[in-house]
Amino acid sequence: MTLNSETGTAVRLEKVSFSYGEAPFLIDVEFAASKITAIMGPSGSGKSTLLNLVAGFETPQSGRVLIGGADVGAEPPSARPVSMVFQENNLFAHLSVERNVGLGRSPSLRLTEADHTAIAAALKRVGLAGKQQRLPRELSGGERQRVALARVLVRDRPVLLLDEPFASLGPALRDDMLDLVADVQAERHMTVLFVTHQPEDAHHIGQDMVFLDNGTVTATGTVADFFTKAGPEAFRRYIGAGPFGAGSRDVARKRT
Amino acid sequence: MHTGHRRDPRVSAGTIAVAAVALLVGGAFAGLIVEGARDPSGAASAFDSYLFRVARFTLWQALLSTLLSVVPALFVARALSRHPRFFGRGLILQLFAVPLALPAIVAALGILALYGRAGYFAGVLSAIGGQGWPGIYGLSGILVAHVFFNLPLATRLFLEALGTVPADQWRLASQLGMGARPAFRLIEWPTLRAALPGVAGLVFMLCITSFTIVLTLGGGPRATTLEVAIYQALRFDFDPARAVTLTVLQIALTFVVVLALMRLGANTVGDANLPVASRRYLSAGAAETVLNAALIMLALLFVAGPMAATVTSGLGADLGRLAGESAVRQATLTSAVLALLAALLSVALSLSLVMARRALALRRVGARTLLEYATDTGAGFVLVVPPVVIGAGWFLLLRSVSDVFAIAPVMVVAVNAVMAMPFAIRAIRPGYDAASERHERLCLLLGISGWNRFRLVDWPSLRRPLATGFAFAMALSLGDLGVIALFGSDSLQTLPYLLLARMGSYRTMDAAGLALLLGLVCLALVLAADWLGRGERS
Numbered sequence: 001m002t003l004n005s006e007t008g009t010a011v012r013l014e015k016v017s018f019s020y021g022e023a024p025f026l027i028d029v030e031f032a033a034s035k036i037t038a039i040m041g042p043s044g045s046g047k048s049t050l051l052n053l054v055a056g057f058e059t060p061q062s063g064r065v066l067i068g069g070a071d072v073g074a075e076p077p078s079a080r081p082v083s084m085v086f087q088e089n090n091l092f093a094h095l096s097v098e099r100n101v102g103l104g105r106s107p108s109l110r111l112t113e114a115d116h117t118a119i120a121a122a123l124k125r126v127g128l129a130g131k132q133q134r135l136p137r138e139l140s141g142g143e144r145q146r147v148a149l150a151r152v153l154v155r156d157r158p159v160l161l162l163d164e165p166f167a168s169l170g171p172a173l174r175d176d177m178l179d180l181v182a183d184v185q186a187e188r189h190m191t192v193l194f195v196t197h198q199p200e201d202a203h204h205i206g207q208d209m210v211f212l213d214n215g216t217v218t219a220t221g222t223v224a225d226f227f228t229k230a231g232p233e234a235f236r237r238y239i240g241a242g243p244f245g246a247g248s249r250d251v252a253r254k255r256t
Numbered sequence: 257m258h259t260g261h262r263r264d265p266r267v268s269a270g271t272i273a274v275a276a277v278a279l280l281v282g283g284a285f286a287g288l289i290v291e292g293a294r295d296p297s298g299a300a301s302a303f304d305s306y307l308f309r310v311a312r313f314t315l316w317q318a319l320l321s322t323l324l325s326v327v328p329a330l331f332v333a334r335a336l337s338r339h340p341r342f343f344g345r346g347l348i349l350q351l352f353a354v355p356l357a358l359p360a361i362v363a364a365l366g367i368l369a370l371y372g373r374a375g376y377f378a379g380v381l382s383a384i385g386g387q388g389w390p391g392i393y394g395l396s397g398i399l400v401a402h403v404f405f406n407l408p409l410a411t412r413l414f415l416e417a418l419g420t421v422p423a424d425q426w427r428l429a430s431q432l433g434m435g436a437r438p439a440f441r442l443i444e445w446p447t448l449r450a451a452l453p454g455v456a457g458l459v460f461m462l463c464i465t466s467f468t469i470v471l472t473l474g475g476g477p478r479a480t481t482l483e484v485a486i487y488q489a490l491r492f493d494f495d496p497a498r499a500v501t502l503t504v505l506q507i508a509l510t511f512v513v514v515l516a517l518m519r520l521g522a523n524t525v526g527d528a529n530l531p532v533a534s535r536r537y538l539s540a541g542a543a544e545t546v547l548n549a550a551l552i553m554l555a556l557l558f559v560a561g562p563m564a565a566t567v568t569s570g571l572g573a574d575l576g577r578l579a580g581e582s583a584v585r586q587a588t589l590t591s592a593v594l595a596l597l598a599a600l601l602s603v604a605l606s607l608s609l610v611m612a613r614r615a616l617a618l619r620r621v622g623a624r625t626l627l628e629y630a631t632d633t634g635a636g637f638v639l640v641v642p643p644v645v646i647g648a649g650w651f652l653l654l655r656s657v658s659d660v661f662a663i664a665p666v667m668v669v670a671v672n673a674v675m676a677m678p679f680a681i682r683a684i685r686p687g688y689d690a691a692s693e694r695h696e697r698l699c700l701l702l703g704i705s706g707w708n709r710f711r712l713v714d715w716p717s718l719r720r721p722l723a724t725g726f727a728f729a730m731a732l733s734l735g736d737l738g739v740i741a742l743f744g745s746d747s748l749q750t751l752p753y754l755l756l757a758r759m760g761s762y763r764t765m766d767a768a769g770l771a772l773l774l775g776l777v778c779l780a781l782v783l784a785a786d787w788l789g790r791g792e793r794s
Contacts, residue, residue: 057697078703089694094716107704109712155702 008034008189009068009081009158011054016063018053025049025215028063031208036185036192038206038223040199042238045212047195051161054193055084067159078107083152084161087168090148091136097123097147098132104151115154122153126180142173149180153188160185162194166201174198178205199239203227211235264619265706267627270612273605274630277677280670281641284649291500291652298497306477307485311505314481317395317470318463321402326410326456328403330448332555333414334440335548348556349415350786352408354563357728357782359735360405360468361752362775365759365767366562367392367401367473369569374764376565397473402466406459408559413458417451418444436544457517464513465506465642468737468752472759482506483644487741496652503645510640563775570772573765584770587754591734594668594750599730601673603722606680609635610688611714618696635681643671643738651742664743668750672733679732680725683785687721688714720788727785731778 010033018025025046031037039047052058053065056077064071072080083104091100098119105115123129126146136144145165152160162181166174182205185192196202202209206223211232219232226235292299336345355363371377373391382389392400421443429439467483474480480488482502489499578584609631616628624632650667654660695713699705704713737752744753751774758767 055697055701057700076703077697077700082701084697084701086697090698092695092698092713092716095712103702103704103712107702108708 009191010066011159011191011193012064012066013050013053014064014066016053016060016065018049018058018060020049020058023215027053027212027215027217029210029217029220031191031193031210033068033191034189035207036182036194036205037208037210038202039193039195039210039212040197040202040235040238041212046215047212048163049215050212051084051163051193051195054080054159055082055161056080080159081157082159082161083155083157084163085145085148085152085165087164090151090165091144093136095135096132097128097134097136097139100136100147101151101154104153104155118154119150122150123147125153125184126150142169142177145169145177146180149184153184156188158188158190160190160192162192162196164195164197167197174201175204181205199227209235211238213238264615266608266611266615269608270615270631271627273608273612274627276605277635277638277674280646280674281638283653284641284646287649287651287653288500288503291496292504295497298495299500302495302498302501307501307505309477310480310482310485310502311509313479314464314483314509317398317402317479317481318460318466320395321399321406321463322456322460324399324403325406325459326452328555329407329410329414329455330452332407332551333411333418334444334448335551336411336415337418337444338436338544338548348552349412350783351556351560351563352412353786354779354782355405355408355559357731357735357778357785358563359737359752359774359778360401360466361472361737361755362566362735362771362778363404363562364397364401364469364472365569365755365771366564366566366775367397367404369565369768370561371397371400376568393473394479398466398470398479401469401473402463404559404562405469406462407555409462410455410459411555413455414448414451417447421447436541454517457513461510461513461517461640465510467642467644467741471737471741472756482509483642483738486644486648490648490651490742496655499648499652503648506642506645510642514637514640566768566771566775569765569768570775573769573772575769575772578766578769578773583749583754587749587751588773590748591750591752594665595672595730595733598669598672598676598733599726601669602676602680602729602733603684603726605673606635606677606684606725607688607718607722609677610681610685613685614689614692618692635677638674638677643675643736644742646671646674647739647742661743661745661748664740664745664748667743668736668739668748669733671739672736673729675736676729676732680729683725683728684718684721687718691717724785724788727781727788731781731785734781735774735778 011031013027013029016025016027023044023046027046027050039050041047049058053060054067056072056075060073065073067081091097092103095103099109101119101122102109102111102115105111105118111119120129120132123132126149128143128146128150131139131143136147139147148165166177169177178201181192181194184190185205194202194206202223209219209221209223209226210217211219211226211234213234218234219226221232225231336348339345368391369375371381371392373389375391378389378391391397425443429443434442464481465483466481467487470479470481470484471487474484482505486499486502486506489495489502613628613631616625616631620628647667650663651660654663691714695717699709699713734750735752737756740748740750740753741756744750749757751770755767755770755774758764758770
């Protein structure tokens with residue numbers, strides 16, 4: 001745990017209702033400040049909707065979205081204290097790596113000397129030093145997500161929303177990226193909401209867990225508790241009989 | 257997705273565009289209503305036997321043209337789809353795209369140069385007929401011209417439909433050992449049949465509103481359509497009451513046709529893009545190959561013939577003298593300026609509508625609003641209101657207020673811009689929607705909006721589609737004769753107008769030279785549009 005967890009930014013959805021077409025959505029949940037919370041659940045259970053409500057892409061029909069105690073319901077997405085990384089399309093294909101990251105500092109790309117320094121540092125931090133002038137198509141899938149993370153760094157917002165950002169990467173690469181996220185989170189004490197389909201991912205970097213089913217939260221707890229035989233029934237049914245499904249304690253949760 | 261809390265400038269731009277188009281169309285209707293109210297008995301008395309004869313001919317020629325275009329197109333498209341790779345296939349498809357933007361008056365001249373009384377084929381045709389070849393004026397001329405335009409269009413649309421058959425189905429058919437006959441019955445025909453109502457409807461619509469072809473190739477009162485009759489009532493007989501009646505009838509007719517088309521699920525806008533040949537796993541036998549080759553060859557000759565005739569007869573003209581004539585220079589300059597302005601306006605209107613439609617679709621929660629509908633399907637409906645009708649309405653509205661010929665440039669630019677709009681939208685919308693799909697949330701998240709968004713995000717991904725739309729709109733405007741025929745005068749002549757005048761005064765060689773010039777410019781523009789459009793996809 002980080003030292004700053006008391007001063008970090010908690011995210012709370014207070015009796016938030018939303019409906020997209022037919023499926024109703026009713027959530028009341030709090031995400032602890034400065035922790036990585038994995039959000040899991042079957043397809044269509046409302047994981048992405050939850051992130052979209054926090055980010056401001058969707059507006060609740062009723063209820064409040066509180067970030068750091070402040071109601072952000074009236075704020076447009078860009079004014080909220082959040083960054084988000086999507087599964088794909090995090091970059092503008094026609095802009096260089098440097099400019100894509102720079103947009104995190106200025107939406108008009110009018111960058112100061114200090115901005116350029118910050119961009120270079122962020123790119124170095126995610127392991128992309130020297131690739132400033134590349135276009136997204138000249139990068140691998142993993143590198144593109146690193147650019148998105150660099151932009152998260154220069155934007156410097158206290159909440160980070162991850163919507164299955166590494167789902168299309170291979171296992172080894174995914175672990176590298178997860179380690180990077182965990183490191184960055186530890187440095188910046190960000191509150192991370194991490195939607196994933198992979199129990200391994202949740203296990204790898206998650207601290208808390210929120211399990212959704214049918215548009216509502218059916219279980220919350222620490223990740224460690226979820227992966228025991230005593231973990232929630234619905235969760236164990238969802239992950240099935242994989243390496244984590246047996247509920248074995250011998251796979252120790254490792255955080256780097 | 258909810259865009260939130262501030263007014264989206266894209267929606268404002270779209271609203272302005274919708275209002276501008278509504279003003280143009282509404283003004284024309286106002287003109288008709290004012291004129292009709294001024295002389296109701298005159299308008300009523302115009303319902304005579306002549307009117308019904310014209311209406312009947314309008315429908316009859318459209319029906320025949322559709323049959324003669326669509327049925328052969330089914331087989332030509334099938335032949336082309338059976339042979340996805342042969343030398344010159346790409347060129348044939350490219351050639352089949354030319355009529356879409358070739359000015360109708362140029363094609364009409366090419367057809368006359370080929371099949372006219374003094375055309376290249378007159379000798380052969382006289383020998384076959386055993387008497388002097390009377391030329392191709394009248395119904396036969398109109399049909400040949402309509403088929404020249406619509407056979408390639410229908411072929412390309414059918415080919416596109418066949419291209420949607422999944423490759424797996426072909427793989428399966430080949431594995432099951434399906435021959436040509438069962439493959440046609442089980443795979444190709446169901447696809448073609450599904451596309452048939454839409455394609456036939458589009459062709460019928462184009463033929464029922466065709467103006468230039470009927471004006472130049474139709475002969476006298478026996479082969480006249482409503483649109484040409486409107487023009488004659490205004491420009492020659494000066495009988496505004498009759499013009500009102502004719503226009504109302506034309507609108508009613510197109511309205512009925514469009515309603516019928518909507519039931520059939522027709523697409524009322526042609527496509528300028530070439531279908532991509534997908535890989536095929538069935539190979540045609542020797543007999544079928546010969547048959548297909550003959551079919552494709554026939555279609556090719558029919559389409560290429562008038563184009564070749566335009567070139568050869570154009571080259572026979574005294575091009576040097578023509579280029580030196582001040583009337584020609586003036587008309588070229590006028591055409592260029594008006595088409596440039598029309599294309600700019602068209603692209604601006606289209607982009608506004610495309611952006612607004614997307615923004616409205618994104619923020620939509622329930623059913624579509626009227627505004628979203630107007631920016632979407634509504635935009636395609638301007639094709640239903642033919643340029644001559646809009647021109648006629650404004651002509652009637654303005655004739656008592658001011659000199660109609662003084663506002664001619666404004667009318668020509670505005671009407672051509674709006675008429676080219678559905679095509680420009682076709683070029684721009686997929687690119688914009690795809691870019692928006694990728695960028696929308698990112699822009700919201702990073703707070704990139706308004707001018708910043710246009711400069712940094714939209715413009716780089718839209719440059720090519722915009723250029724495609726622009727070139728296409730410019731080609732359409734350059735070749736238009738509908739509006740300028742009403743508003744043109746000695747002080748405002750475009751190239752098509754000058755061409756018509758030279759034809760009217762039997763200066764055929766001059767007309768041929770001008771047609772070549774006009775055709776080449778339009779061809780260059782369409783090739784540019786196609787090239788730009790394809791660069792975007794690769």
